[in-house]
Amino acid sequence: MQIHLAEHRGFCYGVKRAIETVERCIDSGGKAHTLGPIIHNPQMVSELAKKGVSPAKDLDEIAEGTVIIRSHGVGPQIYQDAEAKNLTVVDATCPHVKKAQQAAYELMKEGYPVIIIGERDHPEVKSIVSWTHEQAVIVESIDDAERLPFQQRLGVVVQTTFSGELFEQILAIVKQKCTDMQVKRTICTATDLRQQAAAALAVKMDSMVIIGGKNSANTARLAEVCRQSGCPVYHIETADELKPEWFSNAVHVGISAGASTPEWIIEEVVHRMEQFNQSLTDSVNQLTKGSIIKGKIVSVRQDEVYVDIGYKAEGIIALSELAYPVPANAAEIVTKDQEIDVYVLDTESADDTVRLSKVQADKIITWSKLEAAAKEETTLECKVTEVVKGGLVVSINGIRGFIPASQAALRFVDDLASFIGQTLTVIPIELDEQKQRVVLSHRKVLQEEQQKKEQAIFAKLKVGDVVPGVVRRLVDFGAFVDIGGVEGLIHISDLAWQRVKTPSEILQIDDKIEVFVLKLDPQLKKISLSLKQIQQDPWLEQIKSFSEGQIVAGTVVKTTKFGAFVKLANGVEGLVHLSELADRRVATAEEVVQAGQEINVKILGIDKDNKRISLSLVKALEEAERAEYQDYLGIQSGSGTTIGDKLGHLFGRKQ
Numbered sequence: 001m002q003i004h005l006a007e008h009r010g011f012c013y014g015v016k017r018a019i020e021t022v023e024r025c026i027d028s029g030g031k032a033h034t035l036g037p038i039i040h041n042p043q044m045v046s047e048l049a050k051k052g053v054s055p056a057k058d059l060d061e062i063a064e065g066t067v068i069i070r071s072h073g074v075g076p077q078i079y080q081d082a083e084a085k086n087l088t089v090v091d092a093t094c095p096h097v098k099k100a101q102q103a104a105y106e107l108m109k110e111g112y113p114v115i116i117i118g119e120r121d122h123p124e125v126k127s128i129v130s131w132t133h134e135q136a137v138i139v140e141s142i143d144d145a146e147r148l149p150f151q152q153r154l155g156v157v158v159q160t161t162f163s164g165e166l167f168e169q170i171l172a173i174v175k176q177k178c179t180d181m182q183v184k185r186t187i188c189t190a191t192d193l194r195q196q197a198a199a200a201l202a203v204k205m206d207s208m209v210i211i212g213g214k215n216s217a218n219t220a221r222l223a224e225v226c227r228q229s230g231c232p233v234y235h236i237e238t239a240d241e242l243k244p245e246w247f248s249n250a251v252h253v254g255i256s257a258g259a260s261t262p263e264w265i266i267e268e269v270v271h272r273m274e275q276f277n278q279s280l281t282d283s284v285n286q287l288t289k290g291s292i293i294k295g296k297i298v299s300v301r302q303d304e305v306y307v308d309i310g311y312k313a314e315g316i317i318a319l320s321e322l323a324y325p326v327p328a329n330a331a332e333i334v335t336k337d338q339e340i341d342v343y344v345l346d347t348e349s350a351d352d353t354v355r356l357s358k359v360q361a362d363k364i365i366t367w368s369k370l371e372a373a374a375k376e377e378t379t380l381e382c383k384v385t386e387v388v389k390g391g392l393v394v395s396i397n398g399i400r401g402f403i404p405a406s407q408a409a410l411r412f413v414d415d416l417a418s419f420i421g422q423t424l425t426v427i428p429i430e431l432d433e434q435k436q437r438v439v440l441s442h443r444k445v446l447q448e449e450q451q452k453k454e455q456a457i458f459a460k461l462k463v464g465d466v467v468p469g470v471v472r473r474l475v476d477f478g479a480f481v482d483i484g485g486v487e488g489l490i491h492i493s494d495l496a497w498q499r500v501k502t503p504s505e506i507l508q509i510d511d512k513i514e515v516f517v518l519k520l521d522p523q524l525k526k527i528s529l530s531l532k533q534i535q536q537d538p539w540l541e542q543i544k545s546f547s548e549g550q551i552v553a554g555t556v557v558k559t560t561k562f563g564a565f566v567k568l569a570n571g572v573e574g575l576v577h578l579s580e581l582a583d584r585r586v587a588t589a590e591e592v593v594q595a596g597q598e599i600n601v602k603i604l605g606i607d608k609d610n611k612r613i614s615l616s617l618v619k620a621l622e623e624a625e626r627a628e629y630q631d632y633l634g635i636q637s638g639s640g641t642t643i644g645d646k647l648g649h650l651f652g653r654k655q
Contacts, residue, residue, distance in 0.1 A: 002251065004201060005255050005256075006194070007197045009194060009257045009266065010262065010266055014097065015039050017071075021068065034069075034070050038070045039260040040216035044262050044265075059082060094160065100159070104157045115156045115174060116139070117140075117162060141170070145170045149177070160186055172460065201226075201256065203231075206251055208234070209233075210226060210256055211258070213237060220235070223235040247276055249341055253273065292342070293342060295307035295356070296337065297339075300331050301330060307342060307356060316353050341358070341361040343360035363399050370399070373427065380426055382394040383395050403426065404441075457485070464517060466534055468513070468515075469481035470510060471508065476492075488528065497535065498570075550603045556594065559588070563575050563589055566601055573613070582618060592617065601617055602623060
């Protein structure tokens with residue numbers, strides 16, 4: 001076992017400065033107390049108490065002497081109260097925390113309502129709030145941010161040890177809650193450096209040990225960052241918590257420590273692990289049945305594998321002991337020079353070989369990983385091997401697992417056969433080692449991924465955006481479109497400018513399209529989209545050929561109680577009001593026209609903004625009669641015949 005230390009670990013500048021401040025007070029003599037634990041490390045606090053400086057819960061417990069302000073800081077009232085009690089104040093507040101306090105105070109003085117992004121119960125956050133006269137609002141999560149009311153101005157300060165990634169996600173939402181925002185980025189780089197160094201180390205390790213107080217937020221996050229690499233992570237406060245079985249199969253073990261962890265505790269942990277290492281080294285040559293050891297593959301045949309295990313004879317893995325399900329050829333599973341874990345089946349054989357099992361070693365190691373994943377809600381990978389009634393059978397390094405149909409996807413899947421052969425990321429939801437029962441959920445992983453995608457989408461998306469998407473589902477009332485991992489709905493009325501009976505007239509599954517964002521509802525996680533908004537309205541193009549006063553031909557498409565709708569062209573209809581149907585009073589449109597009837601109408605008005613056309617049948621008929629009358633008059637005037645000559649008989653004149 002090789003032990004590797006993270007490049008950045010242990011005391012940060014602010015914590016180191018606080019401890020040195022206390023030690024100077026010890027050296028100068030006199031009574032001294034810290035107001036609360038000087039840092040989030042109970043072992044360090046205990047050591048200082050042994051030297052004469054113990055923590056007090058509040059100023060009431062300190063009658064005289066010196067009060068040391070801890071690294072997390074306090075509000076201005078504490079300084080005033082201490083002075084009123086004639087106490088000597090020694091300020092060990094971390095400079096980065098002091099900067100955050102002053103930033104919040106200045107924003108408040110400038111008239112900005114202050115938002116503090118951080119953990120509500122963290123002493124540092126409480127101290128920053130105090131510098132705003134207790135007026136600041138604490139935002140701890142994305143949900144908190146979404147509940148903020150809209151304000152004209154906002155000032156933002158962040159806890160020095162807060163997660164940088166979560167801070168950016170919350171900040172994106174807060175930006176939407178105001179028109180004027182001032183942001184003070186007061187996250188300490190020491191926290192990020194420790195997380196980055198630990199994460200970089202974890203991906204190369206078989207396991208990680210994180211040292212620090214269980215009540216330390218930055219140490220807890222350090223452990224969480226390492227868990228994302230997939231290796232086992234053990235969060236301890238002291239070397240006494242270490243267990244040798246944690247490292248029985250580990251070749252490379254990494255160590256990091258939170259910013260409140262003193263170097264002497266780190267050294268104790270390293271020393272204890274070196275003792276474990278020596279014990280492991282002493283027993284390496286004691287090959288025993290039932291043990292798990294490391295080996296290197298030296299030869300791969302079709303039905304067996306030869307492994308160098310550092311013993312007097314090579315080990316042999318039969319095909320049936322190589323993997324679950326049993327492969328057709330060993331080369332499908334392993335390659336020459338590959339390092340693997342093997343379980344010793346038997347050390348006594350006629351040909352002096354050692355019978356080994358990879359699948360048994362995998363099972364034992366995987367059970368440990370399954371238990372850790374179930375406890376810490378971390379993920380594992382499995383391969384789907386078959387479909388059975390009610391779900392999927394999967395293999396996790398030799399262990400048979402089951403994914404219920406309800407846990408296979410975000411939505412119900414009719415045919416699960418498409419999952420066969422796929423590698424899925426899962427979370428254990430039920431384990432029983434005695435019964436070898438493993439129930440897993442792929443849906444939980446997808447839901448977490450979906451939530452992150454939704455948060456990212458809603459943080460950057462705004463009404464009026466045009467974004468690319470892929471059609472995923474067609475339903476009677478519209479189409480669901482994937483716009484980056486989140487689905488939005490195009491209602492059937494927003495698919496096209498013309499009337500659409502079914503979405504399949506316009507779209508097909510897997511079509512790649514661009515859509516217009518109509519509406520966003522982060523609380524209900526709904527996105528309304530439009531396809532027609534990014535297309536030219538054909539009505540506006542068609543209407544160019546029509547003008548007010550024009551007589552046009554049309555077809556009655558339907559009658560209503562207030563008139564008749566007439567189709568003038570594809571997608572263009574106008575209304576003939578009841579009063580414009582005839583020169584007499586009519587009760588219903590059907591007294592004059594019927595659906596399907598072709599008529600001439602006069603255009604009275606065109607409202608382009610509301611896409612409405614007013615028509616008149618009466619005025620069209622009047623125009624037609626007037627035209628005939630004028631034509632007739634024109635013809636007669638040319639022949640010398642008068643109206644009296646032509647129509648005199650109507651008035652009793654004789655020809």
